Amino acid sequence: MSTKSIWFITGSQHLYGDTVLKQVTANSQVIVSGLNDTANLPVPLTFKSIATTPEEIQRLCLEATFDESCIGVVFWMHTFSPSKMWIKGLQALQKPWMHLHTQFNAELPWQSIDMDFMNLNQSAHGCREFGFIGTRLGINRFITVGHWQDPSVHEDLQHWVRAAMGWNESQNLKVARFGDNMRQVAVTEGNKVSAQIQFGYEVHAYGLGKLVEYCNAVSEQDILRQVDLYGSEYTLAFSLKDEEKLLRLKNEARLEIGMERFLTDKQCMAFTNTFEDLTGLSGLPGLATQRLMAKGYGYGGEGDWKTSAMVRILKAMSQGLPGGTSFMEDYTYHLGKQGQVLGAHMLEVCPSITNDKPILDIQRHTIGVKEDIARLIFTAQAGPARNLTTIDLGDRFRFILNEVDTVTPPDSLPNLPVAHALWTPMPDLKTSAHAWILAGGAHHSAYTSSVPTEVIEIYAEMADVELCIIDKDTTIRDFKNDLKRSSF
Template sequence: MTIYFLTGSQHLYGSETLAQVAENSQRIVAALNGAADIPAEIIWQPVLTDSDLVYRTIRAAEADEQCAGVITWMHTFSPAKMWIWGLSILRKPLCHLHTQFHRDIPYGTIDMDYMNLHQTAHGGREFGHMCAKLGVRRRVIVGHWASAQVQGALSGWVRVALGIASERRMKVARFGDNMRHVAVTDGDKVSAQMTFGYQVDGFGVGDLVERVDAVADDRVNGLLEEYQATYDLADNVLPDGDRRDHLAYSARLELGLTDFLEEGGYTAFTDTFEDLHGLRQLPGLAVQRLMGRGYGFGGEGDWKTAALVRTMKVMGEGLPGGNSFMEDYTYHFEPGAEAVLGAHMLEICPSIAVGKPRIECHPLGIGGKADPCRLVFDGKAGPALNASVVDMGASFRLVVNTVSGRQPAAELPKLPVARILWEPQPDMATGVTGWIYAGGAHHTCFSQNIGADQLVDYATFTGIECVLIDEHTKLSELRARLG
């Protein structure tokens, strides 16, 4: 994927100045492309000097399927009326880079030629005024383009643009419906496609069963060898263990799921323990490993969370830490050490694990199927967040809570699921109370590598409301805002 770099100027300054503008903007683009943490190629576009050129360049960006977004920079003053036509058709994410070619004022030599060339200070304000007047959704980044701070902010914005681009092509497969009588996992799929771009398709579990049953034994055996080389294995799933056949079926499930999703072009999916007809197990290990490969997932038919997990995985690709389907499961209310234990029945992504996961097979007292296999591990401690997209009826809302992950105070020998402990910010009572007032779901995407600023950008560019609960949150102000 690519990002277009648009430089604004005008013919008033003459050909010599415009040539310098072009050279300077090309040097900035080359430097940004040389920055290791910007995850897309930035494509320089010829300097924009009139309305027709602005329109044709933005139209080309919109038509280019490989273009995820647009960066604009006003090197000189660029009269904003010439941007109206082009900005009116822009739908892809826009980053207004309010920078300057030279970092410092050359006090001893500065003259009017320098001033006429380096006019970001007021050229960017002219452009910003027009964006505000048109209601253009945008991210504004201020500072020198060579600074680590600005490049880091640009990298974060690019990741958001890539996530949104992937969402516009995303397909979510639902095996069965959502868990019966549950409100928050349901919602308006048509409105979701209109808002986010992804489509949600429903399938009978029998469609999946056909793929699972068709998997050849040699593929199953090959995957069992991969499990052996990748994870620690509990005794009962070793070659001579009494649950080895359960592990073999888990491998078959993973291969069948993979075949189904790849054939249909699906990058996210859901299932539910209430609709497993024809499957021997609730998929656990298979789901965990598919998430580890970048797929989105939501339990109990939760397609909104499945899509969000996939989008956030795209945003965080290549960064330390991971993103996983998550559920606030149980609380620790010890004074001074309050925390949430996050987990699910089976399906937590190993990308958030600390240490080497272990494959175990245990009974599952729900769903009425054979004992499923799953990866068991603790999540990494450190800064993280939980994010939830909810359907509020007339619109969608993104609820985000920053958290501090920490290691459990003791071993959990009788809890055979992947899990992580965290403290909500700004504190347990405020974080949890705010989440409930905002209508956040019990399912989330738990992220160790996506920042709250990026999710605010995501909400901006998708046109949905964002409720952020972080270290600065005051409950009275949040309640007043929510009404």
Template sequence: MIKAFENYEVWFVTGAQLLYGGDAVVQVDGHSKEMVEGLNNSGRLPVKVVYKGTANSSKEVADIFAQANNEKKCIGVITWMHTFSPAKMWIHGLQILHKPLLHLHTQFNEEIPWDTMDMDFMNLNQSAHGDREFGHIISRMRIRRKLVVGYWKDPKTQEHIAVWERVCAAWADSQDMLILRFGDQMNNVAVTDGDKVAAEQVMGYHVDYCPFSEVMKYFNEVKDEDVDALVNVYFSDYDHDAELEDTTTEGYKKVWNAAKAELTLRAVLEDKGAKGFTTNFDDLGDANVEQTGLGFDQIPGLASQRMMAEGYGFGAEGDWKSAALYRSVWVMNQGLQGGCSFLEDYTLNFNGEQSAILQSHMLEVCPLIATARPRLEVHFLGIGIRKSLTARLVFTSKVGKGVTATVVDMGNRFRLIVNDVDCIEPKPLPKLPVASALWIPQPNFEVGAGCWIYAGGTHHSCFSYDLTDEYWQDYAEIAGIECLIINNDTTVDNFRRELRVNEVYYMLNKALC
């Protein structure tokens, strides 16, 4: 359906038992096939569902789940109990299952056939208590899962499954995710750093350092004709002043050099199989680049903007957690229309109930969230090792609802913090030519910003117009990390109480382990 998901599949396993005879098993199998076909034909699920049969014994369950673990295309398992399926037969399979699990509580028939229902029908259609039996053993075994309750043909039910599928795809993608850091953390910042070993253990992705001396090897291999071609793409895809196309001007030179930097970064990432990267604007190669040519003559902001739009994870100033999270946001966002971006809390606008936060960065905001066609511009940037004219895309974001998220390292656990936000119309910034968004954190500035700070949230976050709290709750459930949601239902008192309760829970959990 969507390129990002075409190599993935979700397995569907139906629970039953042989108590009711072979004819019942045949009917269960037929109903299950019809349900899977209906789900796939609904047009709502981004990942294909594959029916893997009816499980009637402990051995059958364990065999199917072992196969799921070993099949790379399988990114998750959906279970449903058509009849009463004794839960002890699921124990060994659940003990070995390493893929995300969704428990679907549904029924093949929509309504009770009041006039014709007999004991045979009752024996066959026992989801009402079969799913409770299965739910009990999952809860007793403390197994993480998503529970979807509703009729399988209902669009709402299918949409909940679709959300989970997208999260499973992002999770699968992160299990072989490599993030390259071009430069280290900057200026002793705490919140953008953390335990890379723990992150790989918990969330799957690997973070490596790539010295700029190695980047220069790729830089020197970039061909001028390839740079020329990319510059022409820039001029075709983005609004710009005509004088930028004058090859004798400093502006053209900066655009050309920005294109060479993009081609360099692409070459490094493609060669190493990386899905994301971080930059450091104090580490761009030789400080005397104008004389030696051994480095980038500007921060690679334009490259970062364009590469984010294509799915590369990005984090500024060495923020590897944001780079990895943005890649996952982009994967979940595939096929949806709103767009997503890495963003930073830039400055505040106090205006009563309309008090808001300007979101931007020096340059690196993804054009997927632009309200109109971006403009390619060149302006002086007076920060970092390269205080010089710098190419960038300038735009403002769409008006609408969205959600932003970040992951922080709390020492004994990772914490996912999520905030629903309302993007509003910004005012012009004639002297600040950057890409930007302006939003009011829900439920309002005071509570939203306050709770984010109470939770230890970062000044960087990963934003999407399309994702919802449900996506992030599913992500945290699969990853087994703490999840804090800030939305219109949040109050400061309740949120602080949740923080205290969570602290006790995770301290006790660590002690018991």
């Protein structure tokens, strides 16, 4: 994101004369500078121009569309700007945009206010005129209301910019599939052409033979350097003097280096594999997959390309935020006094979701392929998080999000050989599981402790995809009615 920016364009017109337009420009520059200084935006604003004619507006919108450094546009109407001027421009704009409904001054100067002041500061009805044309054109956009120095407006801007970061990633993402989906599983299937049309990302299949060539080409010197790195970053549960353990760890280093080189060459920032198709590999990648996710790659097990893409998109949104994002699965329940879910997977949970130093161990993997495989073992950091899944309903996609409270397990789980997260789902296990199943939620999800629900809501609007939220206020009666309405 270091080369990206958000354009800021201010609407006005020539009716008020050059003096007013100069002031509109100056005030816009003050706002942009002030927001960049105080709003803690993950991508900076760039004041692009004021827009006063249909031709200017269309040119600016086309420039934004074709400028790769622009990931979104903020529009503000300083004065009244007749909205028919905006039709061609907004129809041409192919970047997400938001409407900042603000005013340069926070308070009215009661003693000195006159018609010159009124004509200059017309956001109150200039933005309403602009708002009408957005609705009339049926364009999804985000709106925030308040003075530009208000912390609540800053928070809205932060959320929207992060969603725009995710949308930019979505539009440019490539997902590599090593092997197909797990046989007989329905929810990990889907229409890849529809996904590319809806979200922008591409999904490509690659034969395992090509990946094996990359892994076999990794030098012994590179492998040994990688093993040294493992020893410095993790707590080893075994001795490197154990030749069999060392061999297994070197195999994992070979997989990690080979996969990363392959993904880099193919310009893919997300990938899938499946334990049912590992021909030529030393086993199902465990530590290798976990480390690639920690570096920012998306991942989905058993060929789940939709979750792999979403993990990467959430990672792109979360740059600079505390917490992490991981591939996740609802594995088993604790049906005690307070219902909880123990989330895990066979091997592949990202260490970005913990603050602890992971334990690196080599243990038997018994599903699909029986091999001793290196993996990181840890417990997810306690605190609020979200599980987000993407499903293909045939005629449309749906996002389902459950807000959860991740907790520290009450005991040490000494015999569980995989990384895990224990959470209490909102509003409770009975309601959340019921709602998740009603909505058709998958058993795989993208788990994030860093990206707020508000950002995901904005991203869903950018993608024009239904988002079903299960939170502390959810009731099954209302949730059922919401699902019925969404199907119309």
